[in-house]
Amino acid sequence: MVSIKPVGRSAAVRKYDVLTAMGVHALSQDKALQRRILRLMTLITARYNWQRDELAVGQREIARMWFVDERTVKREMAQLRAMGWLVVRRQGARGHVTEYRLDISQIEADTRPVWNEVGPDFAQRMAGTPEQDDRVIPLPLRGAEVPAPDMSPGTEWALAQGMLHRADAALYGSWLRALTRTGRAGGRLTLKAPSRFHAAYVQTHLTSRILAACRAVDPEVSDVVIDC
Template identity: 65%
Template sequence: MQTLRPVGQGASARKYDILTALGAYALAQGKHDQRRVLRLMTLVTARYNWARDELAVGQREIARLWSVDERTVKREMALLRARGWLVVKRQGARGRVTQYGLGLERMLHDTSVQWAAVGPDFELRMGQGDVPDATVVPLPVKGVVRAPDISKGTEWALAQAVLHGEDPGMYASWIAGLTRVERAGGRLTLRAPSRFHGAYVQTHLERRVLAACREVDGDVTEIRIVV
């Protein structure tokens, strides 16, 4: 399947094709996925720079656009990152907002199941007749880290998705092995598979883990590692 980057000659038509693919996919999903894709489409239409593959918008502005609070924005952006539809190009820091790009390959792969509903001309144009079979699960590739499972929707699942998006290697080595034990107020307790593992995370990665947790749930104030 080709990646239809909306640049150069015919870029305008490709933009419409991408938005059509997203819309057709959303309409075949449940209400929660429909709303999530609609939010992304609105954000892309209003603020995405197609030529530079750049989406740099503050959470407060996104919250206003979506008519939600900033906590919802954090959660939805983390889910889109975990899904691979948004890719962090530059992490926000010191008043600078995070800069995202679109994960078009992942997005087109996921929406391809609905291309035929638009029409055979659209299906051919998008996939050049080579539409991926969504029922085929690709085998793991050496060096590629599988994204975390976010189906539980906990603050830790979403934080893992954030950490995976920032640094897949670090995630595979130190974060994937941590499991959620409990949440008591602002304290989130995680279990490490060994004392060495737990000590390393506590010493070198605690601040980073806490930042990721606070990105998706601002009420988290402390990370506790147990063995």
């Protein structure tokens, strides 16, 4: 999906609509997700640069704003990346914080079921955005039938599974859902496949995709090994 930046004449309304959709969606979820989305909304209203489509805030500042420690900030930001709501634009380095952007099209996709609860006018405005048109090709039914993974363990693999499922549910269901996390040594993550053939296929064809997803939620992952 392509993120649409709320800029131009209708920018103010657009920003409020996105925040409204996030808030109503949060209120329809469990308390843990409500709190996570509220934290993101606080970051957006306080520090998001809509003109540049950028969120650049250090973990220490976020921790003060959220009244939590930096470990919680790291975990929550990883969860938001796994949801697809935050995308890393530039990884932080010495002297520079990590820069993020909102994936508004993903936020819209996730919040769509509650739009009508706000009102038909709101739902009509939200549905009128450029990314919601006939060019969007839905996932095939076989992929749509694959349930989303449980990300509650919060490990790098649990969060990466959420991203992999969202990117290609059919592929995830066929090859990636059966992989289990068996260990982590430094930057090396070890996953176990149900058979030798399964492990060989994943190692040959899908390791780079798995590594990219794992690094998106935990940049310290440097290698993925598939065992059986």
